[in-house]
Amino acid sequence: MTRYSGQSRMLVAVDCIIFGFDGEELKLLLIKRGFEPQKNKWSLMGGFVQADESFEAAAARVLHKLTGLEGVYMEQLFAFGEPARDPVERTVSITYFALIDINQYKLQINDEYHAEWIALGKLPDLIFDHTEMVKMAQEKLRYKAAIHPILFELLPQKFTIPQLQLLYEAVYDVTFDKRNFSRKVLSTGLLIKQKDKDRLSSKRGAFYFKLDKRKYNAKFNAFLNFVTDPGNLR
Amino acid sequence: MTRYSGQSRMLVAVDCIIFGFDGEELKLLLIKRGFEPQKNKWSLMGGFVQADESFEAAAARVLHKLTGLEGVYMEQLFAFGEPARDPVERTVSITYFALIDINQYKLQINDEYHAEWIALGKLPDLIFDHTEMVKMAQEKLRYKAAIHPILFELLPQKFTIPQLQLLYEAVYDVTFDKRNFSRKVLSTGLLIKQKDKDRLSSKRGAFYFKLDKRKYNAKFNAFLNFVTDPGNLR
């Protein structure tokens, strides 16, 4: 037996929802689509899965092609498969969301795509069902970050507690009490205080911290209940 | 433009991980695969996605064909796409997990498939990557049920609190204190006490409860923290 007979075959693509944080806002890395249909419309970065390629490999390849980065935090989000989602022909999209340190990709590695960081609050119309994908990715980010310490993936290796707080506040669109916030993060034991300070954002300067990678891996599942009511979870 | 050129097209299937609870154990509804390769090996119920069919529709169709049921709780689990996962030809599998009231399908609607309920602890070898799918489904069930009241989907409309407790204990493989358990479930306000009792499982009899459907929908996202440490979440 070499083939299943009488079944239809479809194109399979991956699309990447790439999050970054610039210290103020959550942003997405979007591109201008390079081919028809909808050429030059805003779009997620994506690509077709090759015949001998896994989804993860395809997503990593696509992300690398755009940013030059490897080893990025990525997670499968959802498989989109409405029959008419791509008007050209039936194409299934396996979506991945990625969290990257925005400082690792401020310069355009590859300007073939005209990529830009765009704040989540100011998204343009996107092609096909990409807006729905983004919405789902944002919900999943909120959901997951309430339970697991994934937001560190959006920060540089060395970061301050006020920076971390700004990030959580941007993700959930709330404000936290800084005393309670710092107590809570520090009580996880995931942070290692550094000797040096960030002197850019204040006169006094704020101590840098690093993630304790060992504990991060060990406690990834124990970091429950970070945000009490993260809104619309799913 | 009528086709994307130079890309390979793949078969797309859905596979259903169908959970049931018989009052003692969590079980899966498995079938004996009806065609080559691996004919007569244990397998999840699945089928190819048709040219004009969405994934959800395909999963619902497959579930209905096996059980005769409609309107079942289903959720997309994960897209499996390793190039060699099906030795015949490249086939992508979009998996769905379903929670059904086992009493709705005790009789074989369709014995074309030789379906059987098999306890999670006693699973046979399954074809392809179906064992991995089951493992992931079980993890997701634990994860999600710790946060949302989905386990009610596994019970009949009328159920008792001791039954519900047995279900949670089976899902997490732990035991709970019955006083704390009943206080906690009742405090959600999701349950409506009935006038009649279940007299089968004890001499005294236990009151039946029903789900308050309105509150269930409203509080679906507020049912956090049911289980304190549900083990390996992801």
Add this chain to the structure above:
DNA sequence: GCAAAAGTGTTATCACTACACCCATGG
């Protein structure tokens, strides 16, 4: 009348919230 499961209440501990002041520094 006894075995078997249902049902219920109290106390101690822990985690979370709210809230206000001092510190270090660059200008």
Add this chain to the structure above:
DNA sequence: CCATGGGTGTAGTGATAACACTTTTGC
């Protein structure tokens, strides 16, 4: 010397966990 953001402590409240006895009834 003052404006700016960094850093810390306490008290009140609510949720959770541990724990034992009484009730009902079929046999």
